[in-house]
Each structure stands twice: as structure tokens, then as C-alpha cells.
Amino acid sequence: MKIAGQKESKIDPTLAEEIRQRCGENVFLCYQCKKCASGCPTRPFMESTPTELMRYLQLGMIDEAMKKDTIWYCLSCQTCSARCPQNIDIAHVVDAVKIIVQEKNIKVDTGNAKLFNRLWMTLLKYMGRMYEMGLTGMLNLFSGKPFKDLPLGIKLIKKGKLKLLPTIKRPFEMMKMFSRARDLKK
């Protein structure tokens, strides 16, 4: 398909069906009323709006849906899902697209979200609970900003709000849960 003034778009006609299978939402219900885009708190930061994302998914415009930074500015604030007159859970659709991008390892700038998610899930798998110090430290290290928010971190430690050592709960059960889930997904 070609939009005036733009290069040819790649079309994947199975895209909408893949979204439906992953999250149960039917993107064809969207009639482009723009209510989701108008209430979205991070729309000014996005390359395209949530409404446009729905259109890309309807048309199977896979690169526009997957490679723009739109989904990576979604905060899962649920405003769009709460307001959609067609009762589409747009935030759930966004999650489905995010998961496809991460699973297929599509090269896009996720604003460190992919790294953040991976660190979080790994800590969880072995510790059962979140270890904020470890998470923040590793995130800053791996994203090349080792001193980000350091003064604030020190203040929080002084106030006893960040624990230096992790709390570990049910590590073996958690590892088994993660591996059973992985097997199911295969």
C-alpha cells in the first residue's frame, strides 16, 4: 500500500489476527474516533497516536505498528481502555504489540523498557520479590548511565527506603513456575 508522499508500506494481513489470538481484542471494532489519542497522557511524546496504531493493525502495516516508538511511550495508564466507545482494551493491544516486538527481537529503541523488563523478570525468577537497589543499579549500568539519580538514591537509603540486601522468597517454586510457563508457550 502507498500513502502519498511516503514510501511503500509492508503489509502483513495476518497481523490483526495475531493480535486477536494474543490478547483477545478485535482491532476491527475501532472506528477511528480518536478518543484514545485525545486522552493519552504521553501522546505528545509519541511518533504516532494510539488511534493510528489501531489503524496500522487493521491494515496490517507491520513496520508502522512495530517500529514507531508509540508503544514504548505507553504507560499502561488505562485511560484509553476506560474510554473507548467500542470497549476495546487498547492498553492490552499495546502490550500484545510490545510482546511481539520483544519476542521477535525487532530492533527498535524501547527507551530501555526491554532491558528493564528483562532485569525485572530475571530478579523475580530467582528472588521472588523485587530488589530495587539491584534493579536500579543494573539498569543504570547496562544503559550506560551509572550515576543516574545517584543523589536521590542516597537520600532514599538514608531514609531507610531502599534496602541494601535483597529479600529472597520461594526461589525454587518461582524457577519452576517460570520454566513451566516457558514450556507451555513453546
Place this chain on the structure above:
Amino acid sequence: MKLSYYPGCSLHSTGAEYDASTRKVCEKLGIELVEIEDWVCCGSTPAHQCDELMSIALPAKNMALAREQSGLGEICAPCASCYSRLKFAQERLTDDHLRRQVEHVIDARYPDDIKVLHMLEVISEKVGADAVKEKVVKTLDSIKVACYYGCLITRPPKVTAREDFENPTDMEALIEALGAETVDWNMKTFCCGAAFALTRTEVVVDLTGKILADAHAVGADVIAVGCPLCHVNLDTRQQQINEKLGTNFNIPIFYFTQLMGLAMGIGPKDLGIHKHITEAESFLKERALI
């Protein structure tokens, strides 16, 4: 009244004062909280944006633990994100295929008859503003409060079963029962940027800046919250916001349970007021509340 208690990771770290004040207030109100033993993280936002199955299995695991350990029918979750993940899991687990998968992952039966309540719901629905009023020993009539709900206490309605999700008022009723004045404002359900607290700080500064500006514009002295992530963002980023926007915000951010505790005569230390980054103790002294 006896409820299972799921504090979640934040209440054991950055939201320690929410945990402390919740426990103290419940004690005063005769609510017994039975913490789920060795609960695990609900997965929060990272789980639902990278692993759909685990994002449902983790909350289900905690509900199964609650049922096995205490047999209680209700779980109180003070963190808006934990609350939302538990409620989302319940909504999705009405699908039999997914339920079977999740039961296989957690190797336990998923109890489908548990009621999940946010701490605000526990107080407003199960106790009521009138009963709270009877416990007030020190009226908070010297402060003006902006009640901030954020996203997940009220949204999405298919999960929270709330009709008033655009303009909730139960926190106002509660805060007014403490003698304080509440304000009418625009940003009570606007997102604070929680999910980006560590990754896209510039977005957080932008969004929290808007929230603080609106509270300031309508003359609120303090903001009351019911979520540890909202608290961190609003409480810790004010200096950065001032630097960026050239403003002069210095608005103390309290958990609604801390305000309740103060009015009920619980000491500020016990409520963890000293743990805030935006100075709250001197403000309360100034208003003769401590």
C-alpha cells in the same frame, strides 16, 4: 474484621510508611490484617508488557497462597499496581483455557471466589466515613487536601467495577471526615508516569509537574495518595521539576492512611512521616498538627 494482606514489594521498600500507616490505622479501626506468608511479587508492569502468562500466574499464585494459608475470602492490597494486577488476573481467569494453563504453572488450584480490595475500598466500603469520623481526636481543619487517585485504583472500569472512574470522590469523603477541606481539581486521575520512574524520567517530570501545578493552582496545601508509585514520583521529583520549570513547588505528599493516622492521634514517627523527601514534618508543625 479479618482480611488477607498483600503489601507487595513497594510497601517493603520505598512505600514503607504506607505499610506502617496502613497497619496502625487498621489496628485503630479493629481490622485484623493477616499478611500472606512468603508472598511473591505480582509482576507489576514489566510482567504484563513482556510475559502475558506470568503476568496472570503471579497474582494467581498469591491468591492461591492466601486461600491455602488462611482461608479468608478477601485480600487487601494497598498498592494500586498490585491491586490492579490481582483484579486483572481475576478478570482474565474467567477464561477456562487460561485458568487451566495458569493452574498448571502455579501447580495449585486458583481460588476464583476471593474478593480483592484496595485499601481505600476497605476503608470507604467496609468501615465508612462516619465510623472513621468517630475515631478522630485531632481535626485536620487547618489543611486543604487535593485527593489524587492516579490510574489503577479506578481504571479500567471493567476490572475495578467502578462507575465513577473519571471523577471518583470516596477519598474526598474520607479526608473530609477527618475535618480537612478538599479541593476540586482536574488532575485527580491523571497518570503520574509510574511505569517510567526509572527509564524515562523526563516523562515523569513532565506529568508530575502538571499534577503539582494544578494542585498548587487551586490552593491545595498537600496531596493525598493511595499508591506507593504515585508517592515516589510526586514526593521525590519536586526539586527536578522546579529546576526544569522554574517553579517553586514544595507540596508535602501524604498517603491517605497517614492523614487518617494523624487525625486518630497516632504519632508521626509511627506513620513514617519523617521518611518523605519533600519536607512534611515542618509543614505539620507549622499547622500545629504535630
